[in-house]
Amino acid sequence: MLRILSIIALFFLSALPTRAEEIVAGLSQNRVSITATFVGSEILIFGAVKRESPPPEDSPLGVVVVVEGPSAPITVRKKDKRFGIWVNTDAMELAAAPSFYAIATSNTLDNTISKLDDFQHLISVERSIQISDNPFNIDDPREFTDALIRIREKSGLYKRLENSVKLAQDTLFETRIALPANLTEGDYRTRILLTRGGQVTSEYETIINVQKVGLERWIFNLAHEQPLIYGLLSLVIAIAAGWGASAAFRMILRN
């Protein structure tokens, strides 16, 4: 009995520092509206660490912010030289890959979160990419997922923002994450994680809703709900514009 009690006590003692700190966070906006003149948006993510006891001295505090766009399946193709020309030879289908992925950390990623916690909490973008099946003809699937990350990093859709979370007096933190103009609609899962010595101690999760509004919304809905009418409307606009320009030009030439 005593042994069991001591184990329970030990458990609570060891768990105590992890429970003692809690994250309180907010976003400058929970909604991003895509209008015709949308050029991207910057989200300010801020918060504080709530404590009931003095902070532990030994292990450093870290903050990880992850913003993840809606996932969709994708095909990655590889080119190779055949008969003197470069052609697509291999292709790998990925079951899901996020359309946008940003990780901001208060230190370098490795110093902020341990490899184990990164794995458990699915922090690095590699962990959010799902390979559906491991096709026989692909020797090295890693090569394809690496290529996906490389291409998306180049176009600004995947970002690793190390040392970008500002921590003040181990209590207040803030970071800015820029959302590019080529955003996909949907819910952007936003996670804020507090770490102590690389271990996650508290987690906060919210959603940023990205939606087309106004004319953009109307066009998008029409195109998907009434495709025939949309197609005909596109043709009518095209023909009207063609006729209008022709008529206008004749008037200019006559004068």
Place this chain on the structure above:
Amino acid sequence: MQIYLPIAEVSVNAFLLLGLGGIVGILSGMFGVGGGFLMTPLLFFIGIPPAVAVATEANQIVASSFSGVLAHLKRKTVDLRMGCVLLVGGLIGAALGVQLFNALKAIGQVDLLVKLSYVVFLGIIGSLMFVESLRAIMKSRKGGGVPKRRKHTWVHNLPFKMKFRTSGLYISVIPPVLVGVLVGILAAIMGVGGGFIMVPAMIYLLGMPTKVVVGTSLFQIIFVTAFTTLLHATTNFTVDMGLAVLLLIGGVIGAQIGAQIGVRLKAEQLRVLLAIMVLAVCGKLGLDLLIQPAELFELGAVGGH
């Protein structure tokens, strides 16, 4: 000024699109080509997803071709009867082409086929036109006037003869229908209006006068691309109205200017210019296949190409 395109889901500069539309429109009005073979690769280059670029381009070609045809109708340089005969063939060809396209898609490698057919056809047509029109220019420089190219060949001995008054031809309907079918198939596979194949075919195979060829080709292209637009809009939802409007504002104005330039140039000069342009695009596409790309990998939608 940046503008967000609702279907393509990217933000691009509106003036860039207007400018691109304008340039391609001028070419379209001058040569009677829809300009799809130039515009579609340009749209890929500025970051529009390929599926959206192909579908929206078809819609834009409708506008610039319509504008161009009106200009040509005013000058009575459209052979409506020939246009309708070509169109019949064209629609049959397009339907066949879509079947072929889907069959090839099932095997994979449709991407390579599209590029290779671009290189092969642009190469052959471009060099033939270039040599022929240079020869014509040389001849007219020496004096002796423009040579008459209307020779009597096997084409004129086929049955089902029909009078094409605007073209000044009395030939069988079989060659024009076959030309239409061939162009329709290629247009469906290559995702373009097919003007750059149609124009030389009408000049060299059917012996139509160059002045009539441009207007007639545009007339035919309107219907083929309108058909394609509807097909894309209803099956793939990839026609971007915002993108189309910007491109076609530039395009229709360009087509009018192009048609004016077209009248002032000699037929041979027009053909040399078109030949050079066709060869340039061919060269660019050919080099892309031969030179090792900087990025060996590319991303695509699942199932698509």
